[in-house]
Amino acid sequence: MHPSDTPSPGSAFAPGSVAFTGAGPGDPDLLTRQALRALALADVILHDCLISDAILAEAGPDARLIETGKRGFTASMAQGDINALIVAHARTGARVVRLKSGDATVFGRLDEEIEACDAAHVPWRILPGITAASAAVACIGQSLTRRGRNASVRLLTGHDMTGFADHDWTTLARPGEVAAIYMGKKSARFVQGRLIMHGADRVTPVTLVENASRPDQRVLATTLDRLPEDLATTGLSGPVLTLYGLAPRAAARALPDLALPQMEFA
C-alpha cells in the first residue's frame, strides 16, 4: 500500500486489513481510543509477549488471540512465520490487529511486516501508541528534553541482530546528553564501558524503570559507574527501560553539578 492510500485515522477497520497497533507500556488506561476500537473489532490479534492481560481483555469475545512471543533473547516465532500469519489471516477476510508493546514504530520490526503486507497486497495502517520511554520518564517526573540541558534525545537499542549495538558513543558521552535505552539489560556493561571509554562522567545518572506504568513498576536510580553491579544486585526480571542521563526528579536535586553546557534556544 502506498502511504497516500493509507486510510485516515477515523476510517473504519475493513475486513481483510491489518492494523499495526501500539498497545502502550502496559497500563490499559494508556491505550488510545483507536487501539481500543481496533481491539474490539478484531477477528484475529497477533500479539507479542509484553502485552498485559488487562489489555488483551479489551479484545472482543470472539477474537482469536495468537501470541508471537519474544522476551529478551528467548526463542520466539520466526519473523518470517509472523509475517506469513499476518498475511494468511488477512487473506481470509479477517480484521487483523498486530499488537505490539509501546509504539509499533519503535524497535518493533514493523517494516518487515509492512513489506510482507505490501507484497501480498494486504491493506494496512498504523495506530500509534505510547512508547516505553515516555512512560518511564513520566514515572520519574522528568522530561526527555529540557531547555538548557539537551536539545535532542536518542532512542537506542542495547542489542541488534549482530549482538550488542554500536552507537555514536562520542556524542552520547558529552555532558547533558540523554538516551532512552530499550532492551538494555544484557548490554549494560558494554554500554557503560563504551561511554566511559569515550569520556562520559562516571557519576552521570542512570535510571532503570522496570514494568513502567504497570502495578509492579520498579525504579532503580544509579550512576554510570555502578550500573552493571546495581542491575545485577537488584535482579530486575521484567522489561526495563534505561534512562541514561536522567535521575528521578527528587534525587536529581542531590546530585553533584555535572557542568552541563549552557545552550541557547530560540
Ligand SMILES: C[S@@+](CC[C@H](N)C(=O)[O-])C[C@H]1O[C@@H](n2cnc3c(N)ncnc32)[C@H](O)[C@@H]1O
Ligand atoms: C522490542 S522492544 C519494544 C519497544 C516498544 N515498541 C515501545 O515502543 O515501547 C522491547 C523493550 O521495550 C522496553 N519496554 C517495553 N515495555 C516496557 C515497560 N512497560 N517498562 C519498561 N520497559 C519497557 C524494554 O526495554 C523492552 O526490552
